[in-house]
Amino acid sequence: MDTFRKFALNIAVFISFFSGLNAQQTYFEGVYSEKKIIINNPLSADLFGTCIHRITINGEIYPFNISDNYLEVDLSLLSIRKGELFSMTIDHESGCVPIIYNKNDFKFKEGVKFISLKADGNKLSWQSQSEVLLSSLLLELKFRDKWVKIAEISSNGMGNQNYEYIVPFLLSGKNQFRISKSNTKQYYYFPVIDMTEQHYKIASNSVTKHINIIKNNKPAVTCYELKDLHGVIVKKGIDGTIDVSNLKNGFYKLYFDTKEEVIIKK
Structure with a gap:
């Protein structure tokens, strides 16, 4: 590799001597697929010499014969995997x-x-x-036989990666x-976590503005659904404080954790 880079440096000096003020640049990005990049190096506009002066990959100069019209760029020579x-x-x-010629090979x-x-x-x-x-x-x-989004987790990007995530709450029972990748429907399932009773409850069944969910007498977050008397879901999500100030007065049924409670909105 040292010999390769020394050769590249010598070529770069040689090329820079002949590079004119009218030089332009073409950019290309991709993912290495172990194939060579095939490039056509046409004649220059004045038909004296060829078009390409220099090729740089990830900041390193790639050596080539500037008189060749057909170039094969081997990224493995730069230790790209x-x-x-x-x-x-x-x-x-x-x-x-x-x-x-073969951009699609590196898409x-x-x-x-x-x-x-x-x-x-x-x-x-x-x-x-x-x-x-x-x-x-x-x-x-999975909550009440429906899948509920808990979090969107940033991907690490490339290769083989390790992930960890601390779940902010667990339900009583299973x-x-x-x-999954957020834009596909290919799912991977974790082993079931079996939890004992989590002792969630609500602070009061009669409310005017907020329903407060508590656990061990402290505010607690969990999944919930709030339905009206017709069974229509009027609120749902993951929270410990549910804003009901914009709902009509009346009776509602709150489903949270594995429990259900009747709520009176005043």
């Missing part, structure tokens, strides 16, 4: 445009596989394999969590 992002800058004369394709999903108390952990992600991860909990 499969699945890693790269950025390439091509310095060339104005009036001519280099062509990258950024999102994908991931999750393994080793574990649940230890309220701590969830998992690993990703061959992760190539821009979007976030979606963590959901807790089923699943993780």
